[in-house]
Amino acid sequence: SYELTQPPSVSVSPGQTARITCSGDALPKKYAYWYQQKSGQAPVLVIYEDSKRPSGIPERFSGSSSGTMATLTISGAQVEDEADYYCYSTDSSGNLVVFGGGTKLTVL
Amino acid sequence: EVQLVESGGGLVKPGGSLRLSCAASGFTFSNAWMSWVRQAPGKGLEWVGRIKSKTDGGTTDYAAPVKGRFTISRDDSKNTLYLQMNSLKTEDTAVYYCTKPTCSGGSCYEGGWGQGTLVTVSS
Numbered sequence: 001s002y003e004l005t006q007p008p009s010v011s012v013s014p015g016q017t018a019r020i021t022c023s024g025d026a027l028p029k030k031y032a033y034w035y036q037q038k039s040g041q042a043p044v045l046v047i048y049e050d051s052k053r054p055s056g057i058p059e060r061f062s063g064s065s066s067g068t069m070a071t072l073t074i075s076g077a078q079v080e081d082e083a084d085y086y087c088y089s090t091d092s093s094g095n096l097v098v099f100g101g102g103t104k105l106t107v108l
Numbered sequence: 109e110v111q112l113v114e115s116g117g118g119l120v121k122p123g124g125s126l127r128l129s130c131a132a133s134g135f136t137f138s139n140a141w142m143s144w145v146r147q148a149p150g151k152g153l154e155w156v157g158r159i160k161s162k163t164d165g166g167t168t169d170y171a172a173p174v175k176g177r178f179t180i181s182r183d184d185s186k187n188t189l190y191l192q193m194n195s196l197k198t199e200d201t202a203v204y205y206c207t208k209p210t211c212s213g214g215s216c217y218e219g220g221w222g223q224g225t226l227v228t229v230s231s
Contacts, residue, residue, distance in 0.1 A: 102152035
């Protein structure tokens with residue numbers, strides 16, 4: 001089965017840049033998406049198609065992808081950005097969808 | 109506005125069955141691919157499976173842990189998505205979300221989410 005691998009946790013101070021990585025063998029051919037989930041809430045899409053930002057998402061959120069790794073970058077992280085972040089993509093066939101294991105971002 | 113409302117969750121014994129429903133509104137349900145995503149308590153998101161629209165073949169795909177036990181179906185006349193869960197295991201305990209994939213240029217992501225319904229598998 002296909003897997004996306006994320007670090008379990010990332011910690012930064014307010015105003016610093018947070019980077020969360022996601023590795024997967026099919027990422028050179030498939031887009032990565034990123035979701036933010038705060039406690040008790042449904043996930044919210046923050047990046048789609050590797051690097052595009054949905055309307056309403058702050059500009060400090062950006063995404064990139066190179067080879068088998070996608071990266072979510074939060075430039076100037078704020079306390080309200082504390083959440084779990086999940087990458088999302090498909091296997092090479094496009095038929096099986098997978099979420100990464102999630103990364104807990106702490107901003108303090 | 110996309111609205112998805114799940115129902116049918118509850119407590120069930122290991123080996124038992126349960127059927128979840130998802131009432132959809134705010135979009136043309138018959139044209140939409142639909143998915144289920146779950147989240148075990150304190151754990152990450154897990155894609156469960158998907159059903160395509162009938163015009164796209166109406167086929168289903170499932171994650172390995174549920175394949176052969178869970179069945180996704182749809183009733184386009186009722187704008188409702190279903191998840192039939194059989195041979196339930198304790199590890200199936202989770203909040204189950206109904207989602208509406210948004211597709212563009214051959215790539216899709218879960219664009220709309222319901223509020224979720226809790227399924228607890230315990231003796």
